[in-house]
Amino acid sequence: MKPTDFIRDIVSDHVSAGKYKQIHTRFPPEPNGYLHIGHAKSICLNFGIAREFGGICNLRMDDTNPAKEDVEYVDSIKADVKWLISAWADDRLGLKPKGQLPAQSDVNGQPDYLLEAVSGPSTTAETGLEPFYASDYFPQIFDYAIALVRKGLAYVDDLTPEEMEKYRGSPDRPGQDSPHRERSVQENLDLFQRMRQGEFPDGTRTLRAKIDMTSPNIWLRDPVLYRIRHTEHHHTGGAWCIYPMYDFAHCLSDYLEGITHSICTLEFEVHRPLYDWILESLGLPRPLPRQYEFARLSLGYTVMSKRKLMQLVNEDLVSGWDDPRMPTISGLRRRGVTPEALRDFAYNIGITKYNGITDVAVLEHAIRSDLNHRALRRLAVLRPIKVVIVNVPEGEVEQLTAVNNPEDPSAGSRQIPFSRELYIEQDDFMEVPPPKYFRLRPGGEVRLKYAYIIKCEEVIKDASGAVIELRCTADLGSKTGGPTSSRKVKGTIHWVSASHAIDAEVRLYDRLFTVAEPDAGGDFKKFLNPHSLEKLVAKCEPSLREAGPEQRFQFERLAYFVLDGQNASGLPAFNRTITLKDTWSKESAKA
RNA sequence: UGUCCGGUGGUGUAAUGGUAGCACAAGAGUCUUUGGAGCUCUUUGUCAUGGUUCGAAUCCAUGCCGGACAGCCA
Numbered sequence: 071m072k073p074t075d076f077i078r079d080i081v082s083d084h085v086s087a088g089k090y091k092q093i094h095t096r097f098p099p100e101p102n103g104y105l106h107i108g109h110a111k112s113i114c115l116n117f118g119i120a121r122e123f124g125g126i127c128n129l130r131m132d133d134t135n136p137a138k139e140d141v142e143y144v145d146s147i148k149a150d151v152k153w154l155i156s157a158w159a160d161d162r163l164g165l166k167p168k169g170q171l172p173a174q175s176d177v178n179g180q181p182d183y184l185l186e187a188v189s190g191p192s193t194t195a196e197t198g199l200e201p202f203y204a205s206d207y208f209p210q211i212f213d214y215a216i217a218l219v220r221k222g223l224a225y226v227d228d229l230t231p232e233e234m235e236k237y238r239g240s241p242d243r244p245g246q247d248s249p250h251r252e253r254s255v256q257e258n259l260d261l262f263q264r265m266r267q268g269e270f271p272d273g274t275r276t277l278r279a280k281i282d283m284t285s286p287n288i289w290l291r292d293p294v295l296y297r298i299r300h301t302e303h304h305h306t307g308g309a310w311c312i313y314p315m316y317d318f319a320h321c322l323s324d325y326l327e328g329i330t331h332s333i334c335t336l337e338f339e340v341h342r343p344l345y346d347w348i349l350e351s352l353g354l355p356r357p358l359p360r361q362y363e364f365a366r367l368s369l370g371y372t373v374m375s376k377r378k379l380m381q382l383v384n385e386d387l388v389s390g391w392d393d394p395r396m397p398t399i400s401g402l403r404r405r406g407v408t409p410e411a412l413r414d415f416a417y418n419i420g421i422t423k424y425n426g427i428t429d430v431a432v433l434e435h436a437i438r439s440d441l442n443h444r445a446l447r448r449l450a451v452l453r454p455i456k457v458v459i460v461n462v463p464e465g466e467v468e469q470l471t472a473v474n475n476p477e478d479p480s481a482g483s484r485q486i487p488f489s490r491e492l493y494i495e496q497d498d499f500m501e502v503p504p505p506k507y508f509r510l511r512p513g514g515e516v517r518l519k520y521a522y523i524i525k526c527e528e529v530i531k532d533a534s535g536a537v538i539e540l541r542c543t544a545d546l547g548s549k550t551g552g553p554t555s556s557r558k559v560k561g562t563i564h565w566v567s568a569s570h571a572i573d574a575e576v577r578l579y580d581r582l583f584t585v586a587e588p589d590a591g592g593d594f595k596k597f598l599n600p601h602s603l604e605k606l607v608a609k610c611e612p613s614l615r616e617a618g619p620e621q622r623f624q625f626e627r628l629a630y631f632v633l634d635g636q637n638a639s640g641l642p643a644f645n646r647t648i649t650l651k652d653t654w655s656k657e658s659a660k661a
Numbered sequence: 662u663g664u665c666c667g668g669u670g671g672u673g674u675a676a677u678g679g680u681a682g683c684a685c686a687a688g689a690g691u692c693u694u695u696g697g698a699g700c701u702c703u704u705u706g707u708c709a710u711g712g713u714u715c716g717a718a719u720c721c722a723u724g725c726c727g728g729a730c731a732g733c734c735a
Contacts, residue, residue, distance in 0.1 A: 100735050137734090234733075235732090238731060272733085273733065278733095287664055288731050294732085299733085315732095339665060340729065418673080420674045420684095423666065424674090424728095425729085431672080432672080447695080476698075520694070550694080562694045564695075650696095650697050651698090654696045655696090657696075
């Protein structure tokens with residue numbers, strides 16, 4: 071199925087009209103935090119357009135604010151993008167040779183800068199290639215600023231931040247011209263150079279565009295283009311003490327990379343006139359990039375702002391950016407979600423300009439349907455209760471055949487050991503069951519998956535009255551192919567052989583928040599779900615000993631799990647990705 | 662009472678002047694050695710009021726509701 075939305079419609083029109091040589095998008099995160107599922111939506115859009123229209127999508131660090139950015143974040147962004155687009159759009163990923171800077175050329179007798187992307191299957195090896203960095207363009211952006219000053223379209227202002235706020239006015243009240251607005255070009259040039267030389271302390275001067283202090287659009291009221299920050303930058307080191315603002319750097323970065331469609335979220339809609347003003351005022355020789363906006367993703371039962379996610383990390387409310395409960399790409403990955411599921415989700419939610427809240431059920435459905443087809447089935451008992459099959463002799467072990475994945479015959483089958491002493495799930499036995507309960511009960515029958523039908527003959531309790539053991543008989547003719555194998559029993563439950571079972575830590579993750587809109591108002595942290603993580607030691611069938619890193623399983627009748635290394639005591643650790651749909655819990659809740 | 666952008670079932674989206682469709686959710690049934698998956702069926706919608714038109718979710722007007730914007734953040 072080919073996705074379609076208003077942005078793709080625009081691109082498609084441009085392609086049929088031959089407006090551009092090649093479609094060129096970009097994904098421009100600021101390296102001030104980890105990527106989350108909202109970024110995944112944007113990645114799928116930008117790379118999706120590139121692959122559907124034979125274009126390229128540059129990965130670019132939008133790193134113009136050294137105070138907030140860090141290499142830890144650029145490394146995580148690189149890894150997360152690579153993981154998400156792998157085997158889907160790697161050949162559309164635009165990178166550049168390490169250290170390469172924009173090349174100067176002449177276009178129609180006018181000087182011009184361009185930094186072309188390297189893309190194609192070769193880039194997947196990433197040998198000597200790196201993402202684009204807005205900070206690589208500081209020299210060009212500085213030159214463009216000077217060009218604006220020369221045209222009388224930018225000036226150095228001495229207003230303090232407080233004064234500037236006053237002069238700006240408000241949305242329904244026009245602003246006032248700064249007293250420094252009419253400085254001469256010469257003076258502006260001199261002052262701007264001295265800003266760059268480091269003569270002035272932070273915050274004392276800015277370079278501003280000269281547009282219109284009475285504009286109804288606040289972003290046209292002489293926006294700041296450059297500010298002074300005597301701060302080391304993660305990519306340019308100590309080379310600069312003035313840094314361009316987003317609005318000035320972004321449109322120029324797009325231009326320098328030959329971007330055709332600059333796609334961003336709705337809150338930048340009011341910036342678009344400024345984006346266009348800067349590029350048009352500079353009189354650039356090549357076709358200009360255009361900005362298009364779509365609604366960012368809001369998902370139920372989680373928060374999406376980097377500020378809030380950062381807070382969860384810094385206040386140790388989660389174990390890190392990649393905590394499996396986080397909506398970050400790395401968190402979802404550790405949770406066991408696949409790139410395919412994420413892309414499928416992105417496809418299903420569509421692209422519009424309507425600001426809605428997407429039901430988590432849409433994400434959960436994408437995860438389940440993906441895992442249903444790929445996850446190997448295994449038997450594991452989370453909360454064990456002992457079962458003794460009295461008509462199976464002690465010491466006897468039988469190997470039974472179990473299907474690895476009923477959705478995928480090519481996954482084959484495996485052997486699982488059956489013996490006299492087993493574990494079943496505590497939930498699968500009830501002494502006094504409610505109506506419609508069709509698992510084990512005193513005197514009742516149930517099928518052990520892949521094995522025999524058993525009947526509960528005796529319930530053994532401890533001094534406190536808690537059930538500690540069930541004594542059962544098995545219908546030894548009832549396994550697959552046996553004479554009574556087709557007998558109908560209502561319930562089928564999972565089990566493991568007690569002496570063969572291996573221990574594993576299972577981490578039962580649940581929604582991070584208890585309400586659909588934790589950030590609707592007040593303190594979002596008071597809606598944190600206290601039961602978002604429960605750890606247990608489970609009894610697992612022995613084949614799980616061979617589980618590989620990041621391998622995904624369905625523990626039958628329970629949930630999907632992914633292997634996430636070992637816990638502190640050396641036990642294999644499985645993260646629960648998501649439970650199976652549970653019609654019984656709905657049914658029993660009705661009663 | 663500024664500017665810009667939006668309002669289609671419970672939720673998210675499609676229909677671009679011509680049968681309001683899809684997905685998720687919800688409900689009913691069927692099947693089942695996973696109360697899983699699959700399959701079948703069902704409920705629920707064009708913000709309002711006018712106008713243009715043979716015909717309006719779509720175009721126009723007015724109103725209502727929601728969002729974004731007043732960082733030397735992005």
